[in-house]
Amino acid sequence: MKVDLFIPCFVDQLFPETGFNMVKVLEKFNCEVTYNHQQTCCGQPAFNSGYWDEARSIGKKFLRDFSDNDHYIVAPSGSCTGYVRNYYQKLFENSAEHNDVRKVKAHLFEFTEFLVNVLHVTDTGATLHTKATYHDGCGTLRECGIKAQPRQLLEEVKGLELVEMKECETCCGFGGTFAVKYEPISTGMAYTKVKSAIETGADCLISTDLSCLMHIDTYIQKQGLQMKTMHIADVLASGW
Known part of the structure; x- marks a missing residue:
């Protein structure tokens, strides 16, 4: 099975190891993985900030980069996946690119969704001895409709005890430029999320979105708290 990687900006620049771990898992299940080095941003930051013309320009390049074959497109981000799918x-609309949009939308999957729904994999053979809780990122949950798949995968990780927190579906407060424009509100939302995670007794908070985890981890570090954050691709590639 041929898979094209869609690596979001912040993964490429700040957390490249997560991208490599995603490749590690995909290749384990016989995927032929390719990466288009010409790819850039999907345009979500510009779109969310109201710069639709700029977002459209970036989006045209994204479509050119990913619409020239029938490969699956897999991303370690529900946020970026949800943006392309929904916006x-x-x-x-009513443009020359509308057929390319339909094609890309049909082939684009968030990583855990692809593993469970397409490859029919729930056990990657991972081992991680920790007690963990899971954060439903807004893009993954609300824009992609993904909730069960990450949990199905985590429940098969040997040594991992998964516990649900009360605020698992509550926004962490990142929201891209929201965290910059409304810092006090964003920080308060991070406080609620981390408090809920700590109350479970978990040592680790896991999610499908590094944008959320970056925001949450910054709050954890500034408060001097003892909790680790991990992207699910890093978890699923652990111990083998």
Whole structure:
């Protein structure tokens, strides 16, 4: 099975090891993985900030980079996946790109969704001895409709005890530029999320989105708290 990687900006620049771990897992299950080095941003930051013309320009390049074959497109981000799936159609409505949008949308999957729904994999053979809780990122949950798949995968990780927190579906407060424009509100939301995670007794907080984890981890570090954050791809690649 041929898979094209879609690596979001912040993964490429700040957390490249997560991208490599995603490749490690995909290749274990006989995926032929390719990476287009010409790819850049999907345009979500510009779109969310109201710069639709700029977002459209970036989106056109994204479509050129990913619409020239029938490969699956897999990303370690529900946020970016959700943006392309839900807003490209609006951004390119009645345009020459509308067929490319439909094609990319049909082939684009978030990583855990692809493993469970397409490859029919729930056990990657991972081992991680820790007690963990899971954060439902807004993009993954609300825009992609993904909730069960990450949990199915985590429940098969040997040595991992998964416990649910009360605020698992509550936004962490990142929201891209929201965290910059509304810092006090964003920090308060991070406080609620981390407090809920700590109350479970978990040592680790896991999610599908590094944007969320970056925000949450910054709050944890500034408060001097003892909790680790991990992207699910890093978890699923552990111990083998």
